[in-house]
Amino acid sequence: MPPAAPPASSKAARPRRPETFRAGGIRRSTTTTGDLIAALSAELTDEERDIEIEASIVPSCDRTEDTNIALLCFKPNPPAYLSPLYNGNNDTTKVLTTVGLLSFDKSFLGLPQLYPTPPRREITAETTIYGYNSKIADYTSGLLKNIKRARTKKSLVIASEEKLRDIETYSIYEATRALIFFATPHRGLSTEDILGMVDAEKQNERACLVRSIDKNSEVLQSRLHDFTKFASRFRIFSFYEQKTKTRTRKLGPNGTYGRTGDFIVPVDADSALLGLPRGIETRIVVDEDHTTIVKFNGKHRTYRLTISYFWDLTDGWLLDHAGYNPKYPATSATEALPWAIGSGDLRLVKLLLNNGANLRFPMDGKT
Incomplete structure (x- = not known):
């Protein structure tokens, strides 16, 4: 039993x-x-x-x-x-x-597979999740494999940095347009209270995993250095927390823990922000702590902001695919309109009309 x-x-x-x-x-x-x-x-x-x-x-x-x-x-x-x-x-x-x-x-230690969002949601996405105990590096090959199998010719919005090892992986890199980070500790975080819950002698592997995300982690410094070499090709959105939360402390001999320690910001702005130019990195402060920053419903401000960024990005990709040239908005929008109507993409038609497309476009020599 x-x-x-x-x-x-x-x-x-x-x-x-x-x-x-x-x-x-x-x-x-x-x-x-x-x-x-x-x-x-x-x-x-x-x-x-x-x-x-x-x-x-x-x-x-x-x-x-x-x-x-x-x-x-x-x-x-x-x-x-x-x-x-x-x-x-x-x-x-x-x-x-x-x-x-x-x-x-x-x-x-997680569910390292892609899965789609339910239909009729505002954004249709394929997602992979993993647990706190995960070895992120171990999920690299599995994540890439799942993306290759699920992907057709889609643009990707992901929050993962990968080394480019083969042609298929490079094609994923080329298709990736944006990265969204929610209080991600690029430069580490304080791990004192986390290590206090780990028996380093009996759980050495887990203790090493925790140390790898410490503020003094050479692993993180190396990864961040590699990532910033090509980060400028993406649109990056970095959400960071501003509320404090208490450290975790052991409550008694029965092995239970509770948040009764000092107030801290687990991932401060220095770690959560990459420090890239504002034309590349959009910085968004969130009035939440590290636990609640992504635990939101459809009315949550962070959720609404994330959805709006998705829409802005995908609007741009749709217009680009239709041949829209922002230097000549009205002209290129009008030229792209017949193709958009023929494709049956009502969202693209609306975008082109909003960008100055003229409904009196020439078709077969007539207007």
Whole structure:
């Protein structure tokens, strides 16, 4: 059986989140969380019927894939069919369900795959996410592979710097137009409280990972130096925090931690900003702390700003693709209008009209 629920933390500590599991092998036709939750609930025993399941399906951007992945949480405890994950050296366990033969694991450090945003959102994007414990360098090849498989002839807006190792990778570099950073510690951050939660002797690898993002990290200095050599070809948007938050401290012998220390700005402006010319880097201060800077809803100012930057960028790419010349806006907009109408792209037609296109354009010698 899975381990018992962890002991309650002290009042000063945040409640512990349920453990997150990853499930693979979900049939691609399973697109709603309700179907997945129903299939998982059907495998519960009578004694487990009070378990609440939270699920998030991550569809693949690769049309050749016939399965999806999901992230799962079980409250208050995981079910018995996941108990093999707690026994010995079992990294995965399989469960046959009505939505496929699912493979479960819990020792993953993120979800290094591209997945699309839901339809009818303001921006259609393909995203990759990873966890705090991730070795970013280890995800390099996987991220590039997924982009190559999912990409056709698209412009990319990403927040990652990569070395150019082959023709395909170079084509991704050429297609990348903009980078958006949210409180990214380019020059490191204070890691004192983070290291305080790591047993350096038993968890040396994790301790080394934390030290690699310290303010004195030679790794970060080298990466930043390499990146700034070609950063000028991108539009860069750097969001940085201004609210303070308390350092994390150990609360007692039971191993719980809480934010009861000094007030700090984990990633200050000197680290979050690249210091590039304003024509390249747009700097945006956010009235949030390091935890909440990207935890926003559709009404959040940072979200609205990010969407507006996306629209401005994609408007420019559309006009450029249509042959619009900003030096001669009205003339080039009028010349591009027939092509835009023929393509059926209403957004591009509207952009050209807003930039001075004349509806009385010549067609087949007539006006």
